[in-house]
Every structure is written in C-alpha cells, then in structure tokens.
Amino acid sequence: MPLESNARIVKELARRGYNAEREAVTLLASAPDSATALESAVDRAPDDALRITADHVRAAVGSDDVAYSEITTGSDADPAADSGPPSGSNPDSALDTRRSPVETEGSGDDVRADSTDGRSDRDADRRELEVGNDMTGRSTGTGEYADFVRTFRDRYERLSKVLRGRVNHRPAEAIADMPGGSDAAMIGLVNDVRSTKSGHWLVELEDTTGTFPALVMKDKGLADVVDEILMDECVAVEGTLADDSGILFADSLHFPDVPRTHRTGAADRHVQAALISDVHVGSDEFMADAWSRFTDWLHTPEAEPVEYILLAGDMVEGVGVYPDQDEELEIVDIYDQYEAFSEHLKEVPADTEIVMIPGNHDAVRLAEPQPGFNDEIRSIMDVHDAQIVSNPATVSVEGVEVLMYHGVSLDEVIAELPEEKASYDEPHKAMYQLLKKRHVAPQFGGHTRVAPEERDYLVIEDVPDVFHTGHVHKLGWGKYHNVLAVNSGCWQAQTDFQKSVNIDPDAGYAPILDLDTLEMTVRKFA
Numbered sequence: 269m270p271l272e273s274n275a276r277i278v279k280e281l282a283r284r285g286y287n288a289e290r291e292a293v294t295l296l297a298s299a300p301d302s303a304t305a306l307e308s309a310v311d312r313a314p315d316d317a318l319r320i321t322a323d324h325v326r327a328a329v330g331s332d333d334v335a336y337s338e339i340t341t342g343s344d345a346d347p348a349a350d351s352g353p354p355s356g357s358n359p360d361s362a363l364d365t366r367r368s369p370v371e372t373e374g375s376g377d378d379v380r381a382d383s384t385d386g387r388s389d390r391d392a393d394r395r396e397l398e399v400g401n402d403m404t405g406r407s408t409g410t411g412e413y414a415d416f417v418r419t420f421r422d423r424y425e426r427l428s429k430v431l432r433g434r435v436n437h438r439p440a441e442a443i444a445d446m447p448g449g450s451d452a453a454m455i456g457l458v459n460d461v462r463s464t465k466s467g468h469w470l471v472e473l474e475d476t477t478g479t480f481p482a483l484v485m486k487d488k489g490l491a492d493v494v495d496e497i498l499m500d501e502c503v504a505v506e507g508t509l510a511d512d513s514g515i516l517f518a519d520s521l522h523f524p525d526v527p528r529t530h531r532t533g534a535a536d537r538h539v540q541a542a543l544i545s546d547v548h549v550g551s552d553e554f555m556a557d558a559w560s561r562f563t564d565w566l567h568t569p570e571a572e573p574v575e576y577i578l579l580a581g582d583m584v585e586g587v588g589v590y591p592d593q594d595e596e597l598e599i600v601d602i603y604d605q606y607e608a609f610s611e612h613l614k615e616v617p618a619d620t621e622i623v624m625i626p627g628n629h630d631a632v633r634l635a636e637p638q639p640g641f642n643d644e645i646r647s648i649m650d651v652h653d654a655q656i657v658s659n660p661a662t663v664s665v666e667g668v669e670v671l672m673y674h675g676v677s678l679d680e681v682i683a684e685l686p687e688e689k690a691s692y693d694e695p696h697k698a699m700y701q702l703l704k705k706r707h708v709a710p711q712f713g714g715h716t717r718v719a720p721e722e723r724d725y726l727v728i729e730d731v732p733d734v735f736h737t738g739h740v741h742k743l744g745w746g747k748y749h750n751v752l753a754v755n756s757g758c759w760q761a762q763t764d765f766q767k768s769v770n771i772d773p774d775a776g777y778a779p780i781l782d783l784d785t786l787e788m789t790v791r792k793f794a
Contacts, residue, residue, distance in 0.1 A: 279392070280306060281320060282618040286313075291322040305329060394537065395575065397621055399655060400662040403725045404640040415720035420457065420500070420712075423724040424475060427502035427706055428455045430524040435504045441477040448511035454480055455504045461497050469494045471518070473505060482507060482516040493521045495686055496701060501710035524706035526749040532733040535666035535783035540573040542566075543779045545580035545674070545738025546758035548629065549612060550605035552598045553761040554585070556612070558776035561793040563615035574780060576665055577620055580738040580756065581627025581674035583609045583649070589629050596763050602631050606648045613651045622654035623663050627674035627739060635719035636660075636676065636709055636726060660708050660726065668783050671732035675739030675755065677702070677709035677716040682740075684711070692771070695755035696744040699735055703728065703748050733786065741766070741773035745788060752786055754779055 277296050280303075281288050292309070299305035308328035309320055317324070409415045431437070435453035443452050456473030463469055469484040471494070482505040484490050497503065504522040509515070548554050565571050584605035585597060599605045616622070624640075626632045631645055638659040641649070646656055657663075660673035681698040682690045690698035702708050706728040709716045718726070735753045743757035757774040766773060776794025781787075 277302060277306060278618050281310075284310060285318075286310070286320050287318065287618065288320040289322055292320045292325050295322055295325045299329070392619065395621060396664070396666045397576070397623070397655075398664040399623065399657050400664065401725055402640065402657040402661050403637050403721065403723075404656075404658045407639060407719070408722045409720040411720065415722075418722050419718075419720045419724050421476065422722070423707070423727055424457055424502060426724070426727050426729055427524050428475075430706060431455045431502065431504040431522060434522055435506050437504065439477040440473070440475050440480040443480055443509070443516065444478070444513065446509055446513060448509055448513045450509045450513075451507075452509050452516055453504060453506040454482070454516065455502065456480070457502055458497055458499050461494070461499070471497065471503075471505065471521075473503070480516060481514075482518045484518045484521070488518065490518065490521055496523075496689060496704070497521075498681070498684055498705065498711045499714075500712045501705045501707060523704045525704050526706070526731050526751055528749050530731050530750045532750055532786055533667040533669060534786065535668060537666075537784060538573055539575050539666060539783050541576035541578055541665055541670075541781045541783055542574050543578050543580070543734075543736050543754050543756045543781055544759070545736075545756045546582040546627070546741055546760060547579070547609065547612070548582055548585045548758065548760035549609040550597055550599040550602075551585035551760050551763065552596050553763050554598065555759050555761055555776050555794060558794040559612055559759055560615065562776075562778055562791075563612075565791070565793070566617055566620070573782075575619075575621060576783075577616065577622045578663060578665075578670060578672060578736060579622065579624040580672050580736050581625050581659055582629040582738060582758075583624065583627075584629060584631075585760075586629035586631065590765050593765070596765065603645075603648065606631075606645055610649050610651050613649070613654070616652060618652055620652060622652055623661075623672070624649070624654055624656050625659040625661055625672050625674060627659065628676050632659075633719065635717040637719065637721070638674075658725070662730070662732065666783050668734060668786070669730065669732045670734040670736055671708075671728065672736050673702075673708045675699075675737035677711070678737065678740050678755075680709075680711055680715045683715070692740055692742050694744050695737070695740050695742045696746045696748075696753040699737060699753040699755065700746075700748040703735060703751055703753065734781065741771060741775070743774035743777050743779075743790065745779065745790075752781075752788065754781075754788065 277293050296302050296305050309325045312328045313320060313324045437453050437455045440454060443454055446452055454473055456475040459474040459479055460472040467486045471482045471484060472479055484494055502524060505516060505518045506520045507516045507518040566574060587602050599608055626638045626640060628634060632638045632641055640656045640658045663670045663672055678695060678698045681701050682692060690701055708726045709718060712718050732751060735751055737755050741758040742755060745754040756779050757777040759775060761775055762773055776792060778791045780789045780791055
C-alpha cells in the first residue's frame, strides 16, 4: 500500500535510520507510488548519507522536474500500512538535522549501518500512551468569587473521600452539637494554623458546614506532623471534645497520603522514557552543546529502547519573567524562542513519542492549572506529533502512570517547611510532601498562582507510579510509598539571576526510566 502521507514517509525513513528534508518528503508524498519512490531514493543515496535530500529523490526518479508519472509501481512495495497516520509521526518532522549524530561523524558504511539497526526494532504498534486530566480548552473560570468556592468545594469533596475511610468523620456543625468529652473526628481544609502562648498549636478546619478548632498539645508527639501542615490543604483530626464542646483536643492528624501498599504498573516489554525539563532555549545560558550530545545519543543503538520523551515545562526562557531578564537573552522575541526550540526538538529521532507541558517561563497564563498553549505556538512546536497538554497532566505510558507537573509550588513547600523535610538540594523530598497532601499546589494566595475552575485539576486523585517535576533546576529522585519522584534538572547553566538568589543548577542531565521495572539511570551530557 502506498505511503500516502508525509507522516508515514517520515516514520519509514526513521525506521531505516534516515532524517529527511521537508522538500524530499513532499516530493515522495507526491509520487503515485511513494513506497517505490522511497525505496529508490534510499537505494541511490550515498552510503554515508544520514539524510535523504530532495536531490536524492530527484535522482532516484531520473528527473529534475519530478516527473512522477514516469515512476512504475514496484512489486516489492511495502504492503504493511494502515489507513491513518501513525502515532508519533508528523509531516513537519522530516526536517534537516544540523549535524550528524556523534556515533556517525567521520564514519563509513559499518557505523551508519549500526546506527540504522540500532533503531530498527522500535515498533510503534506496541506503544500505548494516553493523557488524562488535560484541561486545555476546558477552562471555565471567570475569576468570580463563586468560581473559587467551586474549586475549593471540589478539592474538599475529592480529598475528604480519601480520608473518610480512615476516620469516623463528622461535619463541623454536627461536632459543635456533640456533648463535651465525646470522641470526634473532622475532615476539613486548613483555615488557620497558629501557636499558642503555651507552645501548643491551634488548627482551624473548615468544611462545607462551617469551621471548628482543634488544639494540638505539645506533649502529644505531633510536632513533626504540625510542621508539615500547609494552609488550604485537606487533613483529618481525631480527638476528644472539651467539656464545653468548643474545641477538639487532637490525638492524631492524618493527611490524604499515598497508601504504603500502592502497587505500581509496568510495561510488558523493555522500553524507556527520558524525563527532562527546563530546556530554556533563548537564554544566553542554554546549553546547546549538551542538548546536541543528548540528541546524538538518542540516535545510537544504546538508546534504542528510549521511545518516549516526557518534558515537564519551560521549553523556552521567556520574556519578562524576572527583573533584567532581557540582559540574559540570546533570543529576545518569544516566538523566535519557540522557533529555535522546535529546531532543537527536530534533532530527536522522528519516531519518538513526545509529551510536553508548559512551565512558568512559557507563553501561557501563570495561574495553575496552565492550559497547553494557544494555536499559534502549537503550530510552531508541531514537531514529531508531540502532544502538548496542560500543567499538570497525567500520562499513562504502557501501563505506567506518570504525573507531570512543572513544579512552581515546590518553591512554596521549600519555603514553608523545615529544611530536613524540603530543600532545593533534595527536591524529591518536597515532592514527597505533595504526594502526602495529594495535591500539587495546596496553599492558596502565596507564591503559586491558582486559577479557579469548576474542577480542581491540581488534586492528585489517582496515585501515580511516577511523579515528574522540574522548575527548581535541581536533580533529585527517590521513592515514596512505591511512587518514584523525579525532579529532572535543567539544560541551562547558571544565570546571573540564579547567582543572585543562590541557585546552583544541575544542568545537562537526562533521567532515563525503564518502564518495565521503574528503575532509573541518570545520564550526564554536560
């Protein structure tokens, strides 16, 4: 069956180890029998070629004016093609690479053949990738008071369901009517936390019926738990009512948390995903050489299992994100930054599945959840059929559930909690706190901007197998209740602004995740 679409041609050339010029793909797609034309172009290309050019195609059909009517149908044309474009390919992905992959530079036939064979077993038909919780195009918030009420009500209702199986919950108004000395438990959003003169803590909870105070005595051994409480998160308190029923003396505090018995999914074959973030194209400090080494490696046989790239935001440096940023920009126009990013993305093998979410440097609203770009920027980044979704989003990759979140709220968690529980040097520990709270940005009104929606898209309703963030430019990973938390570093060297706020980035790293075992290898390209 003919390769009737540009996307199919790109995929077939990638399977054989070639990139291609746009014009070459267009010429092949215009042929009456594009499969035969492709076979001829590949056969006639020089042995050391890594890219099929328009000249190769013209030479293959024997005409500079591309008289495709003269091409005869070959009996060995590829019959194995279905009626639609394959997942993971795109007409715009047949683009020039600006340099040869490292393993093929200055090489002859043998090395090129190895590079081709190294990717020959990648079978798109075995791939499974689904995106959930994508709010792109579904924003309903107008900024009215009622919108915020709906957001927090949805947060409370969904997270309280998690906690109701652990405590014998009563609404605030019902607890107020209970006799003094009764055992009681309440689930609510944290309305206030403050210390008393005696060194105890007063925690005020709010549910849909009202508010009620709980007193945490300093001799109860709950200080570590109180240290972890953030405003507006959902918690449960169990204890005993005072004699006048005006306050609940807390015996225990519970977060929604991830069950310790959480069982992870796994792919049924050996396949890998690269977890990256914070590319920051457009910055003076964008590490183009490190990125090139990364994409070179993706073309090698060693990287054959890497069939997915999950990019957690900040594709570009942006404009006006922080004071005097213009002095640190190599590219000053935001659209030109995305054009440059797309060129770098084209260096990735064309048959790679890519999912991207925005970050705080990207050209979307700062308030979370962030929709996945407007049509103009999407068209610029239309490379390799990349899926561009909202921040946060869940991605199911061959049975492995990945929660992707850029990570702005990590700044707030690190600022609010003790250093041993959350720090920039160990960003994965701050991620543990978000998993414990089952919300990626629980505190409202602080550093993290939150947009009101009918649904709180920031709730971690379903427990992921992998939690992937960026933003803080630090590399860190670890497991929390069987959930792998990964902060993937960045591709930007230290800027003057980062020096001023004492950020020493971990740049040029690519965590590579085995989807069949959830084991991870970190590769350094800087």
